Amino acid sequence: MRSRRDVGRLAPRCLTLAALAMSTVLASAPAGAAGLTKVWVSSKGADGAGCGPIAAPCRTFTGALSVVAPSGEIDVKDPGAYGPGPILITQAVSIVNDGVGVAGVQAPSGQNAFTVQAGANDAVSIIGLRIEGGGVANNGVEFDSGAALTMRHCTVRDFYASGVWIAATSGSVQATFADVIASENGNDGLAFAPNSGSASFSGVFDHVVAIDNYEGVGIYSSFTSGTVSVTVSNSVIDNNGGFGFYFGDNSSGTNSLNMESSTFNQNDVGVGVEPNALTSIFISDASATGNASYGLYNNGVVHSFGNNLLSGNGTDVYNLSALSRVDALR
Amino acid sequence: MLRHSIGVAAIAAIIAGGATPASAAGTLTKAWVSSAGADGTSCGPIATPCRTFTGALAVIAAGGEIDVKDPGAYGPGPILINKAVSIVNDGVGTAGVQAGAGVNAFTIQAGVNDGVYLRGLTIDGGGVGANGIELDSAGALDVIDCTIRHFSVTSAFTTGNGVLIAPTSGYMAVTLVDVVASDNGYSGVQYRPPSGNATFDATFTKILANHNSVGINVGAGAATGALAVTISDSVTSENSASGVYFNGNGAGSVLTLRNLVSTQNGVGVGAYPGAGDMVFFSKTTLSANSQYGLYNNATVYSLGDNLISGNHADVFNSSGLSTADAYK
Numbered sequence: 001m002r003s004r005r006d007v008g009r010l011a012p013r014c015l016t017l018a019a020l021a022m023s024t025v026l027a028s029a030p031a032g033a034a035g036l037t038k039v040w041v042s043s044k045g046a047d048g049a050g051c052g053p054i055a056a057p058c059r060t061f062t063g064a065l066s067v068v069a070p071s072g073e074i075d076v077k078d079p080g081a082y083g084p085g086p087i088l089i090t091q092a093v094s095i096v097n098d099g100v101g102v103a104g105v106q107a108p109s110g111q112n113a114f115t116v117q118a119g120a121n122d123a124v125s126i127i128g129l130r131i132e133g134g135g136v137a138n139n140g141v142e143f144d145s146g147a148a149l150t151m152r153h154c155t156v157r158d159f160y161a162s163g164v165w166i167a168a169t170s171g172s173v174q175a176t177f178a179d180v181i182a183s184e185n186g187n188d189g190l191a192f193a194p195n196s197g198s199a200s201f202s203g204v205f206d207h208v209v210a211i212d213n214y215e216g217v218g219i220y221s222s223f224t225s226g227t228v229s230v231t232v233s234n235s236v237i238d239n240n241g242g243f244g245f246y247f248g249d250n251s252s253g254t255n256s257l258n259m260e261s262s263t264f265n266q267n268d269v270g271v272g273v274e275p276n277a278l279t280s281i282f283i284s285d286a287s288a289t290g291n292a293s294y295g296l297y298n299n300g301v302v303h304s305f306g307n308n309l310l311s312g313n314g315t316d317v318y319n320l321s322a323l324s325r326v327d328a329l330r
Numbered sequence: 331m332l333r334h335s336i337g338v339a340a341i342a343a344i345i346a347g348g349a350t351p352a353s354a355a356g357t358l359t360k361a362w363v364s365s366a367g368a369d370g371t372s373c374g375p376i377a378t379p380c381r382t383f384t385g386a387l388a389v390i391a392a393g394g395e396i397d398v399k400d401p402g403a404y405g406p407g408p409i410l411i412n413k414a415v416s417i418v419n420d421g422v423g424t425a426g427v428q429a430g431a432g433v434n435a436f437t438i439q440a441g442v443n444d445g446v447y448l449r450g451l452t453i454d455g456g457g458v459g460a461n462g463i464e465l466d467s468a469g470a471l472d473v474i475d476c477t478i479r480h481f482s483v484t485s486a487f488t489t490g491n492g493v494l495i496a497p498t499s500g501y502m503a504v505t506l507v508d509v510v511a512s513d514n515g516y517s518g519v520q521y522r523p524p525s526g527n528a529t530f531d532a533t534f535t536k537i538l539a540n541h542n543s544v545g546i547n548v549g550a551g552a553a554t555g556a557l558a559v560t561i562s563d564s565v566t567s568e569n570s571a572s573g574v575y576f577n578g579n580g581a582g583s584v585l586t587l588r589n590l591v592s593t594q595n596g597v598g599v600g601a602y603p604g605a606g607d608m609v610f611f612s613k614t615t616l617s618a619n620s621q622y623g624l625y626n627n628a629t630v631y632s633l634g635d636n637l638i639s640g641n642h643a644d645v646f647n648s649s650g651l652s653t654a655d656a657y658k
Contacts, residue, residue, distance in 0.1 A: 043376045079399050079422060080376055081360050101422035102397040106359055130418060134359055134393040155474075157416075158393065158445065183472055183505070184445045211505045211533060212445070212470045238533040238560060239503045265586060266531040266558040289610060290531070290558030290584035309633055310658045312558075312584040312608045323658060 039068040043080030061087050061095060061105065068093060076103040076128070085113035085137065089124055092146075097128030104130045107137035110160075118146035120171045125150040133159030133185070140164055140185075148174040155181045162187040163213070169197025169224070181209040182216075189213040189240070192228070193220040200226030200253070208235040216240040216267065219247045219257070227253030235262040243267060244291070247281070248274040255279040259286050266290040270313065275300035282326075283308055294318050356389035365402030383409050383417060383427065390415060398425040398450070407435035407459065411446055414469075419450030426452045429459030432484065440468040442500045449474040453492075455481030455514070460489040462514075465504070466496055475508040483515030483543070487522055490515030492542070498526030498553070506534045511542065518542040518569070523553035530557040537564040545569040545595065548585060549577040551602075556581035562588040572597040573619070580604025589613045596620055598641065602627040610655070611636050622646050631655040 040057035047063025050056060054077065058064040061082045064074040068091075076082070076097035085107030097103035107113040113131045116124050124146055131140040131154060140156035143149050143166040156163035163182035166175060175192070182189030189210035192201045203219065210216035216237040221228045228249055237244040244267035249255045256279065263286070264270035270288030273281055277300075284305040288295035295313035296302065303326045310316045317323055361374035369385025372378065376399060380386040383404045386396040392413040398404065401423030409427065419425035429435040435453045438446055446468050453462040453476060462478035465471050473493065483490025492511035495504055504521075511518030518539035521530060530550075539545030545566030548559050556579075566573030573592030576585050576599075583603070587610065592598035598616030601609050601624070612633040616623035623641035624630070629650045634657075638644050645651055 079362075079397065079420070081397075097420075099421045101399065102418050102420040104360065104395065104397060104418075106395070128420075130395075130420060132395050132416065134395075135414070136393070155449075157447065181474065181507070183447075184470060209505075209507060209535075211472070212503050236507075236533055236535050236562070239505065239531045263533070263535075263560055263562055263586075263588065265533065265560045266584075287560070287562075287586060287588055287612070289560065289586040304658060307657050309586070309588070309610060309612050311610060311631065311655050312586070317658065 035069050036067050037069050037072040039064040039072065039074045040077045041074060041080070041082050042077040044078070065089065065093065070122075076100055079103065081106065083113060084108060086111045087114050089114060089116045090118055092118060092122035092124065094125035095127065095129065096125070099128065102130050103128060104132060106132050106134060109136035110138055112139045112142045113137060114141040116141065116143045116146050116149065120145070120147060122146045123148035123150070126154060127152045129154050131156045133157065136160055142167060143173070144168060145171065146173065147171070150176045151180050153179045156185070156189070157182065158184045160186045162189070162191050164190045166192040166201065167194050168199040169194050170199055172200040172202070172226070174202045176204045177208050178206045182213065183209070183211045185213045187213070188215045188218040191218040191220065193218060194224045196223050198225045201228045201230070203230045205230070205232045206234055208232070208237070210235070210237045210244070211239045213240045215242045215246060216244045217246070218243065219249070221249040221251045221253065221255065225251055225253070228255040230256070231258045231260070232262055233260040238263055238265045238267065240267040243269045243272045245270070246272045249276050249279055250274070252276060253278065257281045259283045261285040263287040264291070268292050269294045269297045271295070272297040273300055273302060288313060296323070298322055356394070357391050358389050359391055359394040361386040361390045361394065361396050362399045363396060363402070363404050364399040366400070387411065387415065392444070398422055401425065403428065405435060406430060408433045409436050411436060411438045412440055414440065414444035414446065416447035417449070417451065418447070421450065424452050425450060426454060428454050428456055429481070431458040432460050434461045434464045435459060436463045438463065438465045438468050438471065442467065443469045445470040445472070447472045447474070448476060451476045453478045455479065458482050460484070461494045462492045464494045464496065467500070468502060470503045472505045473507075473509055477510040479511070480513040481515060486516065487520070490543070491517045491520045493519045495521040495530070497523055497528035497530070499528050501529045504530070504532040506537055508536045510538045510540070511545070512538065512540040514542040516542065517544040517547040520544070520547040520549070521557065521559070522547070522549045523555065526553050527555045528553060529555040530559070532557070532559045534560065534564060535562045537561070539564070539566045539569065539573070541568045543569060543571045544575050545573045545592070547572075547575045549575070550579045550581065550583060551577040554579060554581060556583045558584045560586040560588065561590055564590050566590065566592045567594050569595040571595070572600045574598070575600045576602060576609060578603040578607035580606045583607040585609045587611050587614050591615045593618045597625045598623045600625045601630050603630065604628070617641060624651065626650050633657055
């Protein structure tokens with residue numbers, strides 16, 4: 001199982017390094033040069049030093065990022081295409097479309113739509129966007145550094161690599177995904193997968209739909225020395241070609257994983273876990289059915305509350321004896 | 331279970347081939363439509379949007395996205411989709427497609443690696459259209475936040491469906507999220523390969539299938555391929571025949587019903603699995619159905635937490651309602 005996963009990831013990662021270098025060169029955002037706490041974008045706007053007020057909106061997110069203050073907010077005034085990528089975010093910022101229509105970002109072949117390289121205390125929020133890779137763009141959001149990433153009510157689809165790739169190599173990253181649809185991505189719909197370093201990761205995945213990716217949601221901490229804590233709730237992680245959900249932590253951290261009220265159906269493997277001995281994993285009110293190879297591929301110890309539907313798979317549970325029943329419902 | 335090894339390869343191919351301009355007439359990666367737009371060879375930019383989805387499809391490249399700028403009627407059907415494309419309305423108001431007598435609103439005949447994505451559309455048959463979405467071929471179809479209603483049945487199975495999925499070969503994955511399929515003469519949502527060996531994975535979640543003949547109709551019996559379908563967090567109600575109907579062919583199909591409410595139909599769930607097919611029920615309510623809550627023609631698996639009560643008859647063939655496959 002590992003070999004298939006690695007094959008799936010290698011090529012896009014190589015591309016990512018090149019894309020990252022290009023995005024750094026090409027992006028025009030002069031980090032920290034800005035002053036407005038609120039900046040608007042519109043399809044009728046124009047980028048420039050004076051853009052940002054609602055009567056004189058900017059045209060693109062990149063243009064808005066060059067005039068917004070750290071911790072400021074960029075708001076979408078009307079439907080439009082506000083890319084293209086690569087859009088470089090180097091500061092705390094919130095980008096918000098609250099239901100005016102499609103606020104889209106596309107990216108050309110090999111590029112990311114968003115690359116986040118923010119400071120260690122910077123929180124980045126992306127709300128209401130449609131991020132589309134056309135099958136050729138690299139990642140929807142590549143998060144290299146920053147304190148927090150919140151994505152809500154977003155669609156991230158059809159990227160050559162991943163919808164969201166959290167690749168931070170240091171610090172502590174808190175990520176929240178709520179009401180996010182990640183589909184048709186070549187690697188992961190959503191992933192924490194640093195290649196090296198010491199980053200710690202706290203992830204909440206609530207009301208996520210991850211479908212038709214190679215892998216729905218992947219948490220890889222094999223190459224980081226940090227600790228990882230992840231909760232998946234109320235989510236639909238179905239119809240992915242490899243793992244629906246994968247959690248592997250060969251690091252030495254005291255990690256945790258909670259899976260609650262979610263489906264992991266019709267993948268090759270519904271849920272795969274390869275934890276270290278210090279990791280606690282709980283699964284409750286989950287469904288893994290119709291998976292070709294395994295419902296639950298358990299290479300460690302998984303604590304079940306006994307309320308999970310694990311049936312109708314090629315093999316329902318690998319290592320069933322380590323599916324530990326805990327009668328801790330109170 | 332062999333089905334899914336096909337599926338893995340197919341999904342990888344969808345992704346790799348997502349932008350292949352197999353049948354692309356257009357070159358734009360983004361095209362807008364507006365009720366104030368005009369179709370033509372140069373339409374598409376937001377300042378000069380197209381008028382109809384058909385007009386936009388003519389200028390969009392394979393793998394591109396058509397976005398709705400403002401409320402409008404963007405049909406009429408028949409709209410033919412023959413490549414990977416997204417059509418998206420993200421809440422600007424009604425983005426409608428109507429279909430005249432006997433024709434489909436959308437017909438999808440795309441390549442085996444093509445992903446098609448529809449969001450935020452109101453698809454209305456006016457009591458005369460044939461099907462809201464007829465999917466004959468594609469790699470994947472996602473339908474999100476759409477209403478599909480009032481299509482008319484003139485011949486059983488093939489008309490009168492909100493969504494009709496009718497492949498004859500290959501592998502296909504279909505996802506429906508937040509979809510209302512109502513007032514259709516035959517099925518709200520129907521999978522029915524007319525023949526052949528197509529294989530199929532589907533997730534239907536947050537579906538309201540109301541006042542059709544059959545709410546969600548999964549019928550593999552006319553073909554030989556296997557399927558795996560999950561229906562979750564959904565309501566099927568006031569369907570004259572069945573809320574959910576499943577007809578397996580014994581190819582190892584899996585149907586999972588989770589947190590489904592099927593009420594005030596003729597039959598809440600009609601299950602006709604073949605030997606080797608599996609049907610699971612969990613957290614499901616079947617009540618106030620005028621004939622049966624569960625009409626079970628073989629063996630189905632209850633997780634023991636379903637409410638099947640208050641129907642004319644609650645369970646047909648209760649000895650085949652197995653609780654042997656308990657929760658883990």
